[in-house]
Amino acid sequence: SQQGEEDPQALSIQEGENATMNCSYKTSINNLQWYRQNSGRGLVHLILIRSNEREKHSGRLRVTLDTSKKSSSLLITASRAADTASYFCATDGLAGAGGTSYGKLTFGQGTILTVHP
């Protein structure tokens, strides 16, 4: 089973509407991140929320985290056509040894968001 499953798989809305995407995960996490990917391009980091945080804002983005339910949501307010992309949540677990560590991210399958002008 995979960590980080997004819901819905696809979302189609009109410009100006809000878009909400959900992510569920299975194991304990240090933090949860959301990334965006335009078609066929690399991922861009949007926001990181730590396991001891419940809500975080960044511009038109609002992320919530409920560790008791092992779920997170990403809300994009007042959507624009330029927000059309795939959105992924990624959970992390620390890995490595010898005094250093790196973020081992596990990604979900993503939500494809289409915003119609």
Next chain:
Amino acid sequence: ETGVTQTPRHLVMGMTNKKSLKCEQHLGHNAMYWYKQSAKKPLELMFVYSLEERVENNSVPSRFSPECPNSSHLFLHLHTLQPEDSALYLCASSQEGWNRGRYEQYFGPGTRLTVT
């Protein structure tokens, strides 16, 4: 521009060819990653290098061979690939340290690989 570049952007190769993918990061990071993104599958972590040492190899077939000559460069050497290896290969980097608590990764634009 994320500060991570990848070349080539597109690659078509036959199953008997040998090719290499290149990644370069200009962010001064100390960890680099290779991911594979196939259609209808989650992003798969392939390899991780931290301080130029491979720290993760996620059961990747030996026809994929990574190389990290320094902290800014990462290569993925490919040989005798299969058609199912066709995918978008993404490189990423991050600045890591002991228990730093933040691990956002910066991705390159990817190499679209087609194996014929």
